[in-house]
Amino acid sequence: MTRSVRDTDAVRALQGLADDHPSVRLRAALAIGTSPDERFIGGLVERCAIEPDFSVREMLTWALTRHSPSLTVPELLREVRSGGAQARSQALHTLSKIGDRRAWSAITPALLTDADDEVARSAWRAAVVVVPDGEEPELAAVLSTRLGRGAREMQLSLSRALITLGEVIMPALRVAMNDLDPQVRAHALATERLLRDPDTGFEFAVEEAKRIVALGGTPGQEG
Structure with missing residues (x-):
């Protein structure tokens, strides 16, 4: 394939990312990921910031993960640090898929506690993937301050992120189990239950934890 043909194909693929029809954009992203080229990276990152279709x-x-991390990670980190909410959320999501630990430098406590739910959730998922060895307890401490936040889906995301860290989360969970907010206590208890018994459904764990909290119980006591 000549260079001029490759250039034409690249232009068409990038134009496809901006098409009005989601199916065309989907095919364009698939084509780019199938034939990675560093010229696509900027367009992919830019589209992530505004693409409305999940x-x-x-x-x-996926297309970004098909390119070299040495090229994609710096671009994604710039989005995390300066982009809008969707740009940051999608960049973090992509970084969690790449798993490059250079991403850790951008995952600040402020990001982990971001007011935007999608940004925060994406930051949690990325953080537990790229956290350096030995820094898991500190990460767990920050994440535990979000216990009780949001609706059920949000709480499940946090529980899953914490459980990924393993037993190091227990000191932070014990603190949360004594929080003044009953919702925080229940979420901490449910997370501890899921850590001990991964087969327990989140809904069951939450309802059981709420019952224990309502009865004034403590971990291991059911009234």
Whole structure:
């Protein structure tokens, strides 16, 4: 294939990312990921920041993971540090898929506690993947301050992130189990239950934890 043909194909693929139809954008992202080229990286990252369709965003992330991390990670880190909410969320999501520990430098406590739910959730998922050895307890301490936040889906995301860290989360959970907020206590208890018994459903763990809290119980006591 000549250079001029490759250039034409690249232009068409990048134009496809901006098409009005999600199916066309999806095919364009698939084509780019199938034939990675560093010229695509900027366009993929830019599209992630504004793409409204979930399936297309997932394909954009996949396409980025097909390129060299040495090229994609710096671009994604810039998005995390200076982009809007969707740009940051999608960049963090992609970084969690790449798993490059250079991403850790951008995952600050402020990001982990971001007011935007999607940004925070993406930061949690990325953080537990790229956290350096030995820094897991500190990460667990920050994440535990979010216990009780949001609706059920948000709480499940946090529990899953914490459980990924393993037993190091227990000191932070014990502190949360004595929090003045009953919702925080229940979420901490449910997370501890899931850590001990991964087969327990989150809904069951939460309802059981709420019952224990309502009865004034402590971990291991059911009234």
